Amino acid sequence: MANSTSAAQKAAYLFLALCCVTLLAFGGFRAYQIYGPSKVSVGGVPYGLPAGSTVARGDAPDMKSETSSMPVQVQTEMRRAQELFRNGSFGSAFDIYDGIVLLYPDFAPAIWGAVNTLFEIDSLNDNQRDRLSLLSGKLQGRYPNSGLSSYIESRSLYLAGNTAAAQELARVASERAPALYETRLWYGELLLKESRTVQAATELKTVVSLSNGDSPKAYELLAELYHQSGMLDSCSAVVEYALSQYPVDAHLLLLQGYMNEYRGRYDAAEKIYQRILAFRPEYLPAREAVNTLGEKTPPGSGSGASVSPQDRAQVACDILEPLVERYPENLPLKEALGRAYLKGRQYDRARLQFQEIQRNNPEYPEIQQRIQEANVTRAAPASKGNNGLAANLSRAVDSLREASKPTSSHDFTTMLGHYLVRYGATPKEFFKKYSISNFKPVRNNVWQESFYNAPYKHTYTVVFDSLNHFRQVHVVVYDSSSSSNHLGMAPEVFNRLLKQNSRISGIGNSTGETDCGDGLVLDAAVWETQDNFEMIARVVGKPAEVRMIRFDKTVMPPGLKLCDYITYLNQF
Structure with missing residues (x-):
């Protein structure tokens, strides 16, 4: 019996010891979670880290909580500056950040935004350099010996030409503040320049996740990394996804053009390059891409196996020239030869x-248009050293031309009421950009323009609020060729405009067909950001008409449901 009692006591003590160890381990784990290094858990963002991955916060300051404590107007201006920064409008973004800093000198997120914006501007003037030095010093004084401070020092050294030291400090910054995505983005960019692609890919994917896909530059660099590595399928996938989020990103569009060239789709590539130059005329890579169309080969291929447009045109010329000599009276053959010369950029021969x-048959179809096409000459390559007096004069002339000649027509990026004017702009600012002669006043503070783009008639109504601030755009598109027989499917005009707006604003959310009562069924798609709300809609049973609204989200009534928007859709 004594042995049995002793064994039972030992078992009890052992069980008690195990319970104590378990409790201690659990307590230690909880203490580590509470008092140990904090981490950031990331979601499943395409081309980022796997969902649920964690990144140590390090000494990264919490900019978001500081921003959320500011007045609503300041938060709105911060979002607007961030949007301008993402779109590459660094000068305008800096003006907003700097204005906030002047009002709130110790507001770190605005100082941080201003510093990062100045780092992105290619050539700073004296005032901007002084401002950069002042604001950088203020941040480094507030966060000494931190990842943020190392990041600023790294970028300053890079501007001074010390690349090696800049890269080392960028590494230190990303280790000290791994959750501050700007440090990871900068380190990834430097690694890419050194062709350290494996490490760069890890950094850039981390940036995509930490920014929640809100950094177009991360996608640009990741796509460029795949491009330089010869991983063209991966590059294409990243580019296509990123363009759905940032449809007018010049660098992404440039890579899309390259991908088309590598596949032999030269016409599509040229259209993309021309589209870039339409909204970024000064973008040198696009100009160079146009001038070297068909001469590019995929990175790492070394074969140059693809046939350029000039080579293909020369083959056509070799076939057509003897035929034209043999049958000189055959005008279609001459036209074909002229077109081949055009493709080969032999404009004089064309x-x-x-x-x-034209001499033989002045009424030959479209011959005058062909002659005009042949009068085009190849653009001279743009000079990269364009910083002298000529460049300043050109910029001055361009600014005068822009001021004196507002836009009187719409290109792809401004169709469907996408006026390139910020919400809150005054009528003076708006009509400085868009010719007032195109508009007619329909009521107080409401202006309307109409134009016909076969087969669609477009009517755009611009609404200013009582304080003369730009707030709304109402769009009506009528298809003059539409018939009511569309077999229960969405009519072509709706599908086409939906795709067009998706290329401008990104992928929207389709609502499907919704019964709003009284026999009214609405089919719509919605785009929504922090500052902007867009809806394109059709009423089932009206196949020829599509309506759209664009709103400054700050003035929209809260809690609206889908059918509540019918009032706004039918307002004009």
Whole structure:
């Protein structure tokens, strides 16, 4: 019996010891969670880290909580500056950040935004350099010996030409503040420049996750990394996804053009390059891409196996030239030869063929247009050292031209009421950008323009509030060729405009067909950001008409449901 009692006591003590160890381990784990290094858990963002991955916060300051404690107007201006920064409008973004800093000198997120914006501007003037020095010193004084401070020092050294030291400090910054995505982005960019692609890819994917996909530059660099590595399928996938979020990003569009060239789709590539130059005329890589169309080969291929447009045109010329000599009276053959010369950029020869056709038959279809096309000459390569007096004069002339000649027509990026004017702009600012001669006043503070783009009639109504601030755009598009027989499917005009707006604003959320009562069924798609709300909609049973609204989100009534927007859709 004594042995049995002793064994039972030992078992009890052992069980008690195990319980104590378990409790201690659990207590230690909880203490580590509470008092140990904090971490950031990331979501499942495409081309980022796997969902649920964690990143140590380090000494990264909490900018978001500081911003949320500021007045609503300041938060709105901060979001607007961030949007301008993402779109590459660094000068405008800096003006907003700096204005906030002047009102709130110790507001760290605005100082941080201003410093990062100045780092992105290619050439700073004396005032901007002084401002950068002052604001950088203020941040480094507030966060001494931190990852943020190392990041600022790294960027300053890089501007001074010390690349090696800049990269080392960027590494230190990303280790000290791993959750501050700007430090990881900068380190990834430097690694990419050193062709350390594996490490760079890790940094850039981390940036995509930490920024929640809100950094177009991360996608640009990741796509460029795949491009330089010859991983063209991966590059194409990243570019296509990123363009759905940032449809007018010049660098992403440039890579999309490259991908088309590598596949032999030269016409599509040229259209993309021309689209870039339409909204970024000064973008040198796009100009160079146009001038070297068909001459590019995929990175790492070394074969140059693809046939350029000039080579293909020369083959056509070799076939057509003897035929034209043999049958000089055959005008379609001459036209084909002229077109081949155009493809090969032999403009003088093309013009001679078309002029000869015109002499023989002045009524030949579209011959005048062909002659005009042949009068185009290849653009001279743009000079990269364009910083002297000529550049300043050109900029001055451009600014005068812009001031004196507001836009009187719409290109792809401004269709469907996408006026390139910020919400809150005054009528003076708006009509400085868009010609007032195109508009007619329909009521107080409401202006309307209409134009016909076959087969669609567009009517855009611009609404200013009682304080003369730009707040709303109402769009009506009518398809003059539409018939009511669309077999229960969405009519072509709706699908086409939906795709068009998706290319401008990104992928929207489709609502499907919703019964709003009284026999009214609404089919719509919605785009929504922190500052902007867009809806494109059609009423089932009206196949020829599509309506759209764009609102400054700050003036929208809260809690609206889908059918509540019918009032706004039908307002004009």
